[in-house]
Amino acid sequence: MKKYVFMASVAMLFIVSCKKDVNDTSDESELVPLSVEFDNIVGGQNLFLNTVTYTNGAGEDFNVSMFQYFISNISLRRADGTEYVVNQDSSYFLIRESDAATRFARVKVPEGDYRQLSFILGVDSLRSTMDITKRTGVLDPSGGMEDGMYWGWNSGYIFVKFEGISPSAPVDPSGQRKFRYHIGGFGGYSAPTINNIKKITIDLSASGIARPRKGRNANIHLMVDLLKIFNNSNNLSIATNPTVMFSDFSTNIANNYTAMFYHDHTEN
Amino acid sequence: MSKRFWLFSVGFIILVSCSKDIVDQFEGFRKPSHFPEPSYALNNNPITKEGFELGRKLFYEPRLSRNNTISCGSCHIQSSAFTQHGHDVSHGIDDRLGKRNSPPIMNLAWSPSFMWDGGVFDLDLQPIAPITAHEEMDESVANVLQKLKAHPDYPKLFKKAFGSEEITTARMMKALSQFMILCVSANAKYDRVKQGKEIFTADEQAGYTVFQQKCSNCHAEPLLTDFSFRNNGIAIGTNNDEGRYLVTLNPADKYKFKVPSLRNLSYTAPYMHDGRFYTLDAVIDHYRSRVQNTPNLDPSLQPGQGIAISDDEKTKLIAFLKTLDDKDFITNRLLSEQ
Numbered sequence: 001m002k003k004y005v006f007m008a009s010v011a012m013l014f015i016v017s018c019k020k021d022v023n024d025t026s027d028e029s030e031l032v033p034l035s036v037e038f039d040n041i042v043g044g045q046n047l048f049l050n051t052v053t054y055t056n057g058a059g060e061d062f063n064v065s066m067f068q069y070f071i072s073n074i075s076l077r078r079a080d081g082t083e084y085v086v087n088q089d090s091s092y093f094l095i096r097e098s099d100a101a102t103r104f105a106r107v108k109v110p111e112g113d114y115r116q117l118s119f120i121l122g123v124d125s126l127r128s129t130m131d132i133t134k135r136t137g138v139l140d141p142s143g144g145m146e147d148g149m150y151w152g153w154n155s156g157y158i159f160v161k162f163e164g165i166s167p168s169a170p171v172d173p174s175g176q177r178k179f180r181y182h183i184g185g186f187g188g189y190s191a192p193t194i195n196n197i198k199k200i201t202i203d204l205s206a207s208g209i210a211r212p213r214k215g216r217n218a219n220i221h222l223m224v225d226l227l228k229i230f231n232n233s234n235n236l237s238i239a240t241n242p243t244v245m246f247s248d249f250s251t252n253i254a255n256n257y258t259a260m261f262y263h264d265h266t267e268n
Numbered sequence: 269m270s271k272r273f274w275l276f277s278v279g280f281i282i283l284v285s286c287s288k289d290i291v292d293q294f295e296g297f298r299k300p301s302h303f304p305e306p307s308y309a310l311n312n313n314p315i316t317k318e319g320f321e322l323g324r325k326l327f328y329e330p331r332l333s334r335n336n337t338i339s340c341g342s343c344h345i346q347s348s349a350f351t352q353h354g355h356d357v358s359h360g361i362d363d364r365l366g367k368r369n370s371p372p373i374m375n376l377a378w379s380p381s382f383m384w385d386g387g388v389f390d391l392d393l394q395p396i397a398p399i400t401a402h403e404e405m406d407e408s409v410a411n412v413l414q415k416l417k418a419h420p421d422y423p424k425l426f427k428k429a430f431g432s433e434e435i436t437t438a439r440m441m442k443a444l445s446q447f448m449i450l451c452v453s454a455n456a457k458y459d460r461v462k463q464g465k466e467i468f469t470a471d472e473q474a475g476y477t478v479f480q481q482k483c484s485n486c487h488a489e490p491l492l493t494d495f496s497f498r499n500n501g502i503a504i505g506t507n508n509d510e511g512r513y514l515v516t517l518n519p520a521d522k523y524k525f526k527v528p529s530l531r532n533l534s535y536t537a538p539y540m541h542d543g544r545f546y547t548l549d550a551v552i553d554h555y556r557s558r559v560q561n562t563p564n565l566d567p568s569l570q571p572g573q574g575i576a577i578s579d580d581e582k583t584k585l586i587a588f589l590k591t592l593d594d595k596d597f598i599t600n601r602l603l604s605e606q
Contacts, residue, residue, distance in 0.1 A: 131312050132392040132438045141396055142437045144408030152396035154387040154515045189389040190381060191516045248517055 031108035034212040035219045036074065036117065038095045038103050039264070040067060043227045049097055057231035060238045062166035062179065067226060068096040069160040070123050070138070070149065071105050073199075076210065077116035084109050092123070094138035094149060095224075104219075114210040117220055121198045121257065122159030128186040151184060154246060158184040159196060160257060162229060169242040179238045181229070182245045183253050194246075196254035200261055208266035219267040224260045232256035294320070297377070300454035302462045302490050306377035308391055308449055315446045318429040323447030325425065326440060328605040331415045332395075333361050333405035340398070340444075341605060343370040347598050349532035350374055350451060356543030364403035367507055369543035372536060374597070375529065377449045378491055384525045384541045386497060387515040391448060392441045409437055416440070453531050453597040461591070462490060468591065475588025478581045483530075485568055492530040492592060498566040499523045501559030501574070505542050522563050534593045548589065552582050 040047040042054045042064075053061050071093045075085040086107045093105040105119075127139065135141060139157070141150035149158045162181040169177040187195035204210055204220065212218040230236045234252035244250050294317035297310060313319075326332070327340045343358045344350040350373035352358055358366035368384050382388040388397060398404040399412060416422040416435050423433035430439050460466040468476060479487075488494040497512040504523060512521035525541040539545040545554065554574070561571035569575070577585065597603075 129389070131309070132390070132441050133312070135438070136436075140437050141393065142409035142413060144410065145400055145402070148400070148408065150396070152388075152393070152398075152400045153383070155389050155393050188516065190386065191518065191521075193516045193518065246514075246517070 028108075030110060032111055032212045032214050033217045034076075034107055034109045034210060035217060036071070036105045036107075036119070037219055037221045038071065038105070038224050039221060040095075040097050040103075040224045040226060043225060047097060047226065054227070056227060056238070057235060058168075058237040058239075060166055060168040062164050062168070062238060064097070064162070064164040064226070065178075066098065066147070066161055066163040068094060068098070068147075068149070069121060070094055070157060071119050071121065072123055072127070073118075073120040074105060074107055075118045076109060076112075076114040077118070078112055079115050079209075084112070084114075088127075092127070092138055096147075098147075109212055111213050112211075114212070115205045116201060116203055117210070117263075118199060118201045121200055122184070122196060123157040123186065124197060125186040125195075128156055129189055151246065155189070156184050156186050158182045159254075160184075162226065166238045166242075168237070168239040170239075172242075179242045180245070181243075181253060183250050183257070185246060185250065185254075194248065194251055196250060198254060198258045200258060202261060202263050204263055204266060207263045208268075210266050211268045213268075216268065221264045221266065222261050223264050225262070226260060228260045229253060229257045232259045296320075297449055297452075300452065300459065300490075302459065303454060304378065304491075306449075307380045308377040308445070310377075310449070313392070313442045313445055313449075315449060316429065318425075319443050319446040320450055322425045322429040323443035323445065324603070324606070326444050327447050331419070332399055332407060332412050334407040334411075335361065336415075337361060338405050340373075340395070343398075343404070344373045346600075346604055347535070349453070349535040349594075349598050351536045353535065353537065356538050358404065360398075360401070360404040361406045364406075366401070366403045367509055368541050369538065371528065372532065373448050373451045374453045374531065375491055376451065380495055381526070385512045385515050386526055391445045392438075394448075395441060395444050409440070413437065413440065447603075451597075451603055453594040455596040456531065456594040457591040458588075459490070459594075469587070471584050471587040472591050473588075475581075475584035475586065476591075478577065478585045479588050482575050482577060483585075486527045486566075487530050493527045495526065497521065497524040497526055499525075499562060499564045500555075501562065501565050501569050501571065502540055502544065502554060503560050504562055505544075507542075509542065511541070520564060524564060530589060531592045532594055532597065533589055535598055548586055552577060552585065556582075 047064060047067065050063055050065055053063050055061055072091055073088065074091050075083055077083045086109065090107065094102060096102045143149055149161060151158060160183045164179055165177055166179055167177060169179045172178050183196055185194035185196040187193065210218045210220050233255055236253060236256065241249060244253055296315050299306065330336045330339045332339060338361050343352040343360065345352060352370040357368055358370045360366060371384065376391055382391065382394045388394045396409055399407050399409055413435055422435060426435050426439060427433045429443055457466060461468055486494055486496065486498060510522050512524040513519065533548060537546055539551050545551045556574050556577050559569045559571055559574040565571065
């Protein structure tokens with residue numbers, strides 16, 4: 001009995017807290033399209049895979065063979081402070097530089113004037129521990145070692161995968177001077193461990209608020225500067241850290257890459 | 269009279285066909301009476317005959333590996349209680365060697381975590397690890413799904429198990445879990461004693477007392493493990509495998525590995541996470557006198573001294589440990605490749 005009371009209270013708390021966040025009761029048919037565009041760049045240059053050499057803050061030359069990351073849990077805030085949280089099941093996106101079509105996260109929202117965009121870079125811990133039947137689409141853990149975004153040996157998603165070649169990287173067992181950054185870690189299931197889930201919040205008021213309307217497709221155009229991975233609060237050198245995966249050091253990279261995103265403009 | 273005879277014949281035929289049915293009858297998952305409630309979420313994966321049979325076929329399916337040579341059953345051999353007998357570390361694709369000993373597919377419904385380091389927290393996610401590991405199957409799940417879709421039998425088998433021919437990651441994993449969940453070892457002499465059906469010999473009983481005093485702290489009954497992670501004082505391996513630390517990054521977890529169950533020890537040599545001990549004798553001698561003082565040594569063990577077990581106690585302890593052998597489990601046709 002006690003247990004049920006407790007569960008009911010928890011459920012009520014959820015309902016109450018949900019209500020506060022989602023004060024929209026708009027039904028599905030009233031929603032209109034909105035996209036968030038993730039435009040990957042390197043400092044002042046566009047990102048081209050493999051062919052172009054860039055230089056990081058440590059003066060190391062590198063090119064990029066792979067750059068992909070999860071965007072999830074998108075929400076938007078209006079001027080009056082009310083927020084619309086996109087239906088979670090429709091709020092997971094894998095942005096892959098190798099496939100231009102994936103640069104848009106397409107969601108549906110009520111008509112409105114939105115001044116602030118929030119999302120998670122990575123996959124939230126709840127979804128990271130859900131039953132496998134809830135892991136469809138980009139969350140399907142069926143990818144291979146090369147382009148997959150899932151660690152089979154330590155159940156969890158890779159949030160950001162960034163690889164390339166640099167003369168500063170030591171020769172690896174495959175004979176290449178390759179650097180590999182696979183950043184993940186949702187906080188641990190039965191024991192606490194690193195948590196690299198990052199919530200990103202971007203103010204849209206300076207460069208154009210989003211005004212999604214019926215019959216149109218509003219697009220929030222973000223720039224994603226991967227140079228920030230090397231230089232923000234922590235300096236990262238390819239020579240010193242050519243491979244960073246599931247390790248304490250990965251939190252430095254995750255703290256850096258929260259600064260990758262900035263708002264360029266909005267097409268309404 | 270002839271009517272009676274006719275009825276009798278019909279009755280006889282029904283009896284005969286019934287007994288045949290009973291032999292093949294699929295009982296699903298039944299919790300042994302002396303076992304605790306399972307930790308696997310059975311509600312999320314109702315076990316059916318068709319699902320189990322599909323899972324069994326997938327378990328013995330070499331298409332799960334890159335070049336179709338290695339199945340789950342290659343390193344988890346039923347006659348060795350679903351371990352890879354005789355191999356210290358697992359022997360996978362292209363003769364590549366892993367870094368750890370193949371653990372048994374046994375009583376996994378009760379296991380709250382998987383792998384020697386507990387890196388996998390859901391049985392439904394477990395097969396992804398060996399399928400993608402470079403030194404095990406070296407394949408991607410996406411490729412496996414393609415192979416299964418192109419196979420003449422699998423679409424039909426998925427339909428029988430799940431209602432449509434669609435082959436997805438979730439369905440494949442759920443089917444594999446259904447097979448693994450039914451790999452229940454609960455019919456050793458120990459179990460029959462617990463259920464009041466048999467009694468221990470004097471030596472076995474004396475060994476049981478030694479076990480209760482000196483081993484059951486970690487190898488808790490009736491599953492013969494408490495599923496915790498501990499450093500049992502074996503010397504650090506040449507590959508410096510840091511065990512549980514690799515998944516928690518907590519320095520207090522360095523060199524800890526999951527406490528393995530003591531069931532079916534006669535079939536599962538060699539022992540320890542890297543298969544370094546070939547005999548039970550060597551294992552007990554380790555605990556008696558060779559415990560090393562490595563970081564995070566379990567507080568129940570004293571370096572150098574270990575656990576006091578006399579030669580006589582050792583003989584009796586081994587007699588008890590043999591009562592944990594479950595011949596039914598390693599010969600059950602239901603769990604074999606068909």
